[in-house]
Amino acid sequence: MDTYARFPISLTRGRGVWVWDSSGKRYLDCVAGIAVCTLGHSDGRMKRALSRQLGKLQHVSNLYRIPEQEELAAAITDSSCMDRVFFCNSGAEANEAAIKLARKHGNTVRGINTAGGIPGGEHSPLILTAQASFHGRTLAAVTATGQPKYHQGFEPMVQGFRYFPYNDTAAFETLLASSEAQGPRVAAVLLEPIQGEGGVHPGNRAFFQRVRELCDAHNILLIFDEVQIGVGRSGQLWGYEQLGVEPDAITLAKGLGGGIPIGALAVKAKADHFRPGEHASTFGGNPFACRAGLTVLAELERRKLVSHVQRMGELLQELLAELVSRHPTLLEGVRGWGLLQGLVLRAEAPSAPEIVMAAMEQGLLLVPAGPQVVRFVPPLVIQPRHLRLAVDRLERALTSLGC
Ligand SMILES: *Cc1c(COP(=O)(O)O)cnc(C)c1O
Numbered sequence: 001m002d003t004y005a006r007f008p009i010s011l012t013r014g015r016g017v018w019v020w021d022s023s024g025k026r027y028l029d030c031v032a033g034i035a036v037c038t039l040g041h042s043d044g045r046m047k048r049a050l051s052r053q054l055g056k057l058q059h060v061s062n063l064y065r066i067p068e069q070e071e072l073a074a075a076i077t078d079s080s081c082m083d084r085v086f087f088c089n090s091g092a093e094a095n096e097a098a099i100k101l102a103r104k105h106g107n108t109v110r111g112i113n114t115a116g117g118i119p120g121g122e123h124s125p126l127i128l129t130a131q132a133s134f135h136g137r138t139l140a141a142v143t144a145t146g147q148p149k150y151h152q153g154f155e156p157m158v159q160g161f162r163y164f165p166y167n168d169t170a171a172f173e174t175l176l177a178s179s180e181a182q183g184p185r186v187a188a189v190l191l192e193p194i195q196g197e198g199g200v201h202p203g204n205r206a207f208f209q210r211v212r213e214l215c216d217a218h219n220i221l222l223i224f225d226e227v228q229i230g231v232g233r234s235g236q237l238w239g240y241e242q243l244g245v246e247p248d249a250i251t252l253a254k255g256l257g258g259g260i261p262i263g264a265l266a267v268k269a270k271a272d273h274f275r276p277g278e279h280a281s282t283f284g285g286n287p288f289a290c291r292a293g294l295t296v297l298a299e300l301e302r303r304k305l306v307s308h309v310q311r312m313g314e315l316l317q318e319l320l321a322e323l324v325s326r327h328p329t330l331l332e333g334v335r336g337w338g339l340l341q342g343l344v345l346r347a348e349a350p351s352a353p354e355i356v357m358a359a360m361e362q363g364l365l366l367v368p369a370g371p372q373v374v375r376f377v378p379p380l381v382i383q384p385r386h387l388r389l390a391v392d393r394l395e396r397a398l399t400s401l402g403c
Contacts, residue, residue: 010382014041017382019365030378030390031365034123035228035271035340038255038296040379046258046295053291060287062280064139068290074298079291080238081246082266083091086274087285089251092136093229097221097279098251099140102127103160104273105221106187111232116143124159124177125187130166134197135190135225143191147198167204171210176214188221193239196377198229199340199370200335201241212245219230221271223249227341231255232300232380235310235338242337255380258283260292305380311336315384316376320390326395330403339380343394350401 008021010295017040019029029041039046053068060066086097106112106125113124129135140148143158151157164175179185189211195201215222224247229239233255240247248271253263263284267273283289300306313336320343321333330349336342345352352368359366359374369375372403374392 003292004288007357007391009360014343016040016042017379017386025363027358027360027363027365028386028390028393029365030376030379030382031367032379033254033259034232034367035065035254035377036257036259036354037379038233038258039299040381041259042140043258043299043381046292049291049295050288052258053288056287058286058288059283062285066285066287066290067286068287068294072285072290072293072297076252076264076266077292079297080250080252080266081240083269083270084267084272086265087290088263088265088281089261089283089289090136090263091251092138092141092263093224093281094227094251094253094265095135095141095144095190095225096138098188098225098249099127100192101223101225101249101267101273101277103249104278105271106184108273110184110187110219112184113153118381122182122185126160126162126176126185127187128162128164128172128179128189130191130195131163132166132195132198132201133190133225134195135192136227150218166191166198166201167207170208172207172211176218177349186218186220188223189215190223190225192229194227194229194337194340194348195368196236196340196375199373200340200344201335202335202377205243208243208245212247212354215248222247223251226250227253228255228377229337231296232306233337233339233377235306235313237300237306240307240343255290256296257289258296260289262289262293264293265403300380303381309338309380309397311343312380312382312384312387316341316387316391318328319387320376321396323391328402330398334377339376339378339382341376343376345372345374346395347372349403354401355394355397358401359394360399361400362393365392366394366395 013020129144133146135144136142140158146163164171193203226239231253249267325333332344356366367375
């Protein structure tokens with residue numbers, strides 16, 4: 001169906017940070033399937049691990065114990081502040097699980113809906129999310145997404161969501177106080193530690209610390225959507241480590257499988273609310289997808305990629321800051337964490353999609369984050385020479401646009 005405005009190339013082959021189109025043209029890939037291909041393309045270890053897994057077992061139902069799934073859950077809980085994991089197949093689906101978990105927390109732990117509340121009425125649970133957020137495209141996840149353009153035409157939306165401006169402590173406090181004025185009402189706060197699609201806005205530490213305090217005071221779940229920033233991309237293994245607060249739950253997807261679809265909701269013991277039969281996924285956590293996740297996490301560790309991402313992030317920020325200083329009338333600045341960086345355009349510059357298109361002609365793949373930000377989300381294995389080449393090609397693209 002006509003769901004995507006696609007660029008006019010077909011990618012048919014990849015190796016490391018490089019991809020080739022059907023005409024044989026080579027591109028430096030700073031998109032990585034939008035923050036998915038953690039280890040780059042056709043990684044040798046990934047190929048061997050997945051081939052071996054295919055020779056053993058691809059899929060079995062969650063009717064049975066699945067050792068690869070238990071092993072991946074342990075790899076996540078051993079390396080994070082979380083205690084238990086539910087597996088699914090995408091970011092939106094991980095957030096759906098988190099939203100159901102939040103509702104259950106509200107209805108049971110906070111007792112919001114126990115007094116015979118009518119659905120959607122003043123005694124039903126609320127979830128607070130940020131404006132300009134992005135949480136996916138299923139009905140509840142897109143309702144959680146605080147961007148009206150994604151709701152348009154799909155109303156009625158799911159009930160029980162309220163929005164506030166990201167990083168705005170006063171606005172958050174006001175919304176929380178008004179929501180709780182008649183008694184317990186808020187089940188959860190769902191936030192990206194850094195907003196990705198919404199324009200690469202890093203979370204503010206003081207804001208997140210205050211949200212954490214207030215959630216603790218009211219027994220409200222604090223859930224982080226780490227679908228884009230989790231699994232090493234920030235320069236820490238988990239996005240929450242950048243903010244100095246521990247959430248009660250995180251959602252993961254994109255980078256976790258390195259290109260094999262997998263999603264996850266990881267929770268602390270205090271938020272371990274699902275009982276058998278309450279949530280499920282046919283494909284979720286199958287042996288093949290979990291082998292991919294295990295391989296990604298093992299390679300991050302073996303190749304010391306998290307500290308590599310810190311260094312590469314600093315270098316990319318430096319190179320982009322130099323580019324900004326050479327084109328001060330077009331470029332406003334650079335912001336981001338690790339290998340999620342956004343080059344912010346001034347109103348005088350061509351739009352982000354125009355720049356992305358021109359970069360493609362120069363052999364560089366980039367992705368917009370809204371109309372005024374060009375986003376870099378390369379494979380985590382990218383090297384300094386690639387980053388220099390990427391910024392050279394981007395500058396050539398700007399020149400080709402008459403900048
Ligand atoms: C991409 C993304 C999603 C949606 O993930 P899908 O796998 O496309 O459903 C959710 N949250 C964030 C922060 C994302 O970047």
